[in-house]
Amino acid sequence: MDELQDRSRDIGPFVAQPDDDMIVCRCEEVTKGEIRKAVHEGLYTIPEIRRFLRCGMGLCQGQTCAKLVKSIVARELKVSPAVLEPATSRSPMRPIEMHVFADEKEDDE
Amino acid sequence: MKSADVVVIGAGIIGSASAYYLAKAGYKVIVLEKADVIGDGGSSRNGGGVRQSGRDPRELPLAMYGIENLWPTLSEELGYDVEYCKKGNLRLGKTEKHLKTLQGLTDRAVAVGLDVRMIDGDEVRQINPYLSKEVIGASWCPTDGHANPLKATLAFYMAARRLGVRYYTGETVKCLKKEHGVLRYVETNDEIFAADHVVLAAGYASRAIAGTVDLDIPMVTRLVECLVTEMEPKMFEQMLGTAEADFYGHQTRHGSFVMGGSSGYELYKKDNGTPINSSTTVPCIARGICRYVPLLSDAKIVRAWAGWTDVMSDGVPVIDTVEEVPGLVLACGFSGHGFGIAPAVGAVVKNLVAGEKTVCDISGLKYDRFYAKDVVA
Numbered sequence: 001m002d003e004l005q006d007r008s009r010d011i012g013p014f015v016a017q018p019d020d021d022m023i024v025c026r027c028e029e030v031t032k033g034e035i036r037k038a039v040h041e042g043l044y045t046i047p048e049i050r051r052f053l054r055c056g057m058g059l060c061q062g063q064t065c066a067k068l069v070k071s072i073v074a075r076e077l078k079v080s081p082a083v084l085e086p087a088t089s090r091s092p093m094r095p096i097e098m099h100v101f102a103d104e105k106e107d108d109e
Numbered sequence: 110m111k112s113a114d115v116v117v118i119g120a121g122i123i124g125s126a127s128a129y130y131l132a133k134a135g136y137k138v139i140v141l142e143k144a145d146v147i148g149d150g151g152s153s154r155n156g157g158g159v160r161q162s163g164r165d166p167r168e169l170p171l172a173m174y175g176i177e178n179l180w181p182t183l184s185e186e187l188g189y190d191v192e193y194c195k196k197g198n199l200r201l202g203k204t205e206k207h208l209k210t211l212q213g214l215t216d217r218a219v220a221v222g223l224d225v226r227m228i229d230g231d232e233v234r235q236i237n238p239y240l241s242k243e244v245i246g247a248s249w250c251p252t253d254g255h256a257n258p259l260k261a262t263l264a265f266y267m268a269a270r271r272l273g274v275r276y277y278t279g280e281t282v283k284c285l286k287k288e289h290g291v292l293r294y295v296e297t298n299d300e301i302f303a304a305d306h307v308v309l310a311a312g313y314a315s316r317a318i319a320g321t322v323d324l325d326i327p328m329v330t331r332l333v334e335c336l337v338t339e340m341e342p343k344m345f346e347q348m349l350g351t352a353e354a355d356f357y358g359h360q361t362r363h364g365s366f367v368m369g370g371s372s373g374y375e376l377y378k379k380d381n382g383t384p385i386n387s388s389t390t391v392p393c394i395a396r397g398i399c400r401y402v403p404l405l406s407d408a409k410i411v412r413a414w415a416g417w418t419d420v421m422s423d424g425v426p427v428i429d430t431v432e433e434v435p436g437l438v439l440a441c442g443f444s445g446h447g448f449g450i451a452p453a454v455g456a457v458v459k460n461l462v463a464g465e466k467t468v469c470d471i472s473g474l475k476y477d478r479f480y481a482k483d484v485v486a
Contacts (some may be wrong), residue, residue, distance in 0.1 A: 004145070007276035042172060042265065042270045044278075047146045051153060051259035054363065059411060085145065088414075089384055095339055095409035102395035102406075 003079065009044055011077055024072065025065040027058025032072060039076040046087045050065040051075060056087060059095065113139040113275070115462055116281050116295050116304040118318060119311035120144075121152040122258070123440050123447055125265035126455025127308050129187075132272035135457055139302055140274060141295065143281040143314065148262035150312045151447060154333050154384075154416030156346050156358045156369040157258045159197045159449040162225045162250035162389045163214050167473025168450060169221055174469040175453035176252055183256075183452060188271075189264035191256045192362045196346035198235060198253030201401055202246050207352035218250075218407045225250040237345045239402050255348045258448050265455070282311070284321035285437070292322065292436030306462045308438045313419040315441035322434045327422040327479055328442045332378035333369060334390040334415040338408040340364035355397035365379040366408065370394030376420070384416045418445045428454060428474045430461050438462055439476055 003009065020033025030053045043049050044071065046056075055069055056062025062069075066086060074081040092101070115131050117124045120142035128138045144150075159180055161172040176195070184190045202208045211227060218225045228236075230245045270276060277300075285307060286294040295302040309315050313330045340436065341364050349358040358368030372393040379387075391413045399406045421427070421442035431437045438461045442453055447454070460467040 002279070007147075007270060007278065041267045042276075043147075043267070045146045047149070048263060049339050051148075052263045057337075057412070061412065090412040090414050091391075092410060092413070095411045097406070098338070098395050098408050098410060099399055099406040101336075102392055102399050103408050104389070104392035104396075104397045 023034050024068050025055035028054040030055035035072050050087045110301045113137045114304040115306045116302050117308040120147045121150050122262040122451040124310035126451045127458035128274045129265050129269040130455045130459040132274045138274045140276045141225040141280040142278045145267045145279050151418040152262040155258050155448045157255045159256050160253035166221045168425045170469040171450040171453040179452040187264040187268040191261040193256040195254035199249040200248045200350045201244050202352040203243050208246045208353045215248045247317050261399040292434050328419045330417045331375045331420045333418050335369040336410050336413040338366040339411050356394045386413045386415045420444045427476045429476045
């Protein structure tokens, strides 16, 4: 069993840091402190952090903050960022209007 | 070897809700999850509906119990906001055929005591002015609603963990083992877990696991797909669905619209090993949305995602103890509508483990209900 599999392993207490109110995900305004706190409440993977806090779920889809979030989570878990799988990238590549995405057939209706 | 009073297999919302209520009742619980991520199946890939209308009468008691007793206080109970919103469900129709479908669903629900009724197009638009003039009627259930499935799933996990439940991710269950005729062990890829009770809540994976104690649960997989828009100004609070089931969803508290739907080929999508969107479904959902809520035609889709759900041969789950395998509790086969009833299922699973009377009637969800077509039960 590797170190991340046991979700109750001891990673030490959450200790407040002076820059905890720094915004890491600008699209969804998620702070460093919120991310660090979530790790201590059991969210050990990037997808869980993203689903719970919304960081990386805004307009830029994590293109700005993904790496930062990963390094914050890794430091909190005391592991290398390399062992954390990134969150899955999803289609579409950039935001697309509903009516454009809907227009699959030439003679719709 | 590790041991506990109860081993729960599956860390989706069903497994985590079960673990939470069991731990709250004093049981020592271990949860095993084959994925590296908590809630990675249907729990994170649904539209967040917390509804009673449109449900099979066999699972309706769970929906009604949860909405009456658990959902209203769930955020306080778990210590995390699950964004529960009880502002009703509109199931929309545009044709006479649609209305007939809706009337049938409504009559069945009224017969078992649900407050749901048919309304005409004008009343629909009084409730939700953004709906197309083409909508000629709907079923309206004012006590239905929605919640955030991502947050609710993780909230149950974090609350269970806080109560001392041990979670192990990346643990693939190989088999269940009996000792002296009683279920005793759960074997995974790298460990053996001993328990007095085992709760099997592993979605479609439940079928193979149950097979190791000679039990078959007739289910298949289905690909479910969702999309989410960018943040929009607040428009409406109801949960929407249609008679045609081309789309369903709601506006989240965040402002984005989370919508799911189907293209008709959900049971036949290719399994590439990873659940990715098919090319046909999201456009189909988008067409449904444009037709029913024209103002959303210009809303931007920022992301789409997909996942596999388990689908039972008769469309409702199995929630039961098993005579041939004492110690086993089944909670699987939720068929794409498990989210809204998950808290009530957790409460019922705790009852089954404790050998108590269940908080609501689940007599229609037995494991031995599957007879050949020429056999009358």
